[in-house]
Amino acid sequence: MLLQLQIWALWLLQEETVNFDLRTIWGSMSIIAKVVVAILFIMSAWSLGVMIDRWIAYNAARKQSRQFAPAVAGALREGKLDEAIKIADRFNKSHLAKVVVAGLQEFKAHQLSSDIPGEDIEASRRALERAEAIVHAELKRGVSSLATIGSTAPFVGLFGTVVGIMHAFQQISTSKTTGLGAVAGGIAEALITTALGLLVAIPAVWVFNYFTNRIEAFDVEMGNSSSELIDYFLKRTQARTVAK
Numbered sequence: 001m002l003l004q005l006q007i008w009a010l011w012l013l014q015e016e017t018v019n020f021d022l023r024t025i026w027g028s029m030s031i032i033a034k035v036v037v038a039i040l041f042i043m044s045a046w047s048l049g050v051m052i053d054r055w056i057a058y059n060a061a062r063k064q065s066r067q068f069a070p071a072v073a074g075a076l077r078e079g080k081l082d083e084a085i086k087i088a089d090r091f092n093k094s095h096l097a098k099v100v101v102a103g104l105q106e107f108k109a110h111q112l113s114s115d116i117p118g119e120d121i122e123a124s125r126r127a128l129e130r131a132e133a134i135v136h137a138e139l140k141r142g143v144s145s146l147a148t149i150g151s152t153a154p155f156v157g158l159f160g161t162v163v164g165i166m167h168a169f170q171q172i173s174t175s176k177t178t179g180l181g182a183v184a185g186g187i188a189e190a191l192i193t194t195a196l197g198l199l200v201a202i203p204a205v206w207v208f209n210y211f212t213n214r215i216e217a218f219d220v221e222m223g224n225s226s227s228e229l230i231d232y233f234l235k236r237t238q239a240r241t242v243a244k
Helices: 002-012 022-028 031-077 081-090 095-112 120-140 143-175 180-243
Strands: none
Touching (some): 031 081, 031 095, 031 143, 031 180, 095 120, 120 143, 120 180, 143 180
């Protein structure tokens, strides 16, 4: 067994020098492998752009929502619907403000006009649900592409691996030798595409899961705000009915 391992080692090392310089490897790559690498770089750039865009959007939504919630709560306690709507318009990046302002505008429209059919509470509820769906779609924009990249990048890299192995055998056939130097370029090509595929996929999957959790938290916050606003509308309607 030991003798067999020594024979294999001598076979692999019969070439004296093997150059693993990246520039040399790139130059020796086949056209298909270069296309695979280019695709992986495009996927990486796209995922990085989505990560930066969504990170900025989520942080802005969180920051403005923390400022919006106490401000609009104070206006609603005083019964100032117009002031509450103006406050919501100022925080246009807040997910809570986008939902709340839809409910407030619908409720106000029913309060001011008797020509609008239907109950004001139900109409406001539907307006809040529509706004939640729209904001959810905005928050989710681009995030699904991270899941696609995370699931497909390893297979793109694997395709490059197969091409690299085939290239290595072609080099053996062309050079008529079986040393490490004959297959080094193909093996390096295969390993690089595999590594790039994993390097693109792993961060995309991690960030996709993280963003998904943040979106779910935003959905809960919007649902709670909608429920509290409906309760406020009910109390306001009941108080107006009693006053009459």
